Amino acid sequence: MSSRRCREAARDRGQAVVEFALTLPLVVLTICLVVEVGAITIDQIRLVHLCRDATRAASVSANPVSAAREAVATSDADDTEVVVTIEDDVVTVSLSRIHRPEVPLIGALLPDVMLYEQLSMHTE
Numbered sequence: 001m002s003s004r005r006c007r008e009a010a011r012d013r014g015q016a017v018v019e020f021a022l023t024l025p026l027v028v029l030t031i032c033l034v035v036e037v038g039a040i041t042i043d044q045i046r047l048v049h050l051c052r053d054a055t056r057a058a059s060v061s062a063n064p065v066s067a068a069r070e071a072v073a074t075s076d077a078d079d080t081e082v083v084v085t086i087e088d089d090v091v092t093v094s095l096s097r098i099h100r101p102e103v104p105l106i107g108a109l110l111p112d113v114m115l116y117e118q119l120s121m122h123t124e
Contacts, residue, residue, distance in 0.1 A: 029105065036106045043099045044115050050075050051117040055093040058084060059121040064091045092120040 054071040061067030065084045072082050072095065083094040096116045101107040 032103045032105045036101055036103045036110065039102050040099055040113055040115075043097075044117075047080070047095055047097060047115050047117045050080070051093055051095045051119045054082065054095065055091065055119040055121050058091045058093055060124050064123070068093050086123075089123045090120050091123055092118060094118040 050072060053075075054068040057071040058064035058068040064086055068084045068091075069082050072080055080095050080097045083096075085092045085094075094116070095118075096114060099113040099115055101110045101112070
C-alpha cells in the first residue's frame with residue numbers, strides 16, 4: 001500500500017508542475033501589463049508637471065512662446081510637442097507626446113499611447 005501512495009504522490013507532483021507551467025505565462029503577462037500601466041501613469045504625471053512649469057514660465061515672461069518652449073527644452077522631454085496660444089491676458093500651453101511601451105513583452109501587444117495636457121494661466 002505504501003508503494004501505491006508513492007506513485008500517487010509522484011503523479012500529483014507532476015500535475016502541479018503542469019499547472020504551474022500553464023499559469024506562469026499568464027502571471028508574467030499580467031505583471032508586465034501592470035508595470036507598463038505604471039510607466040504610462042508616471043509619464044502622464046511628468047507631463048502634467050512639465051505643463052505647469054511651462055505655463056508658469058510663459059505667464060510671467062515678456063515672450064511667452066519662447067519661455068514655454070525653453071521650459072520644455074530644459075527637461076528630458078525631447079519628443080514633446082508644445083503649442084502656446086495667447087488670448088487677451090490668458091496664456092494656454094498644450095503639451096503632447098507619444099508614450100511607446102517600454103516592457104518588451106507588452107510592446108507587441110499594446111499600441112503607442114498619446115499623452116496630452118493643457119493648462120491656462122493669466123499673464124502677470
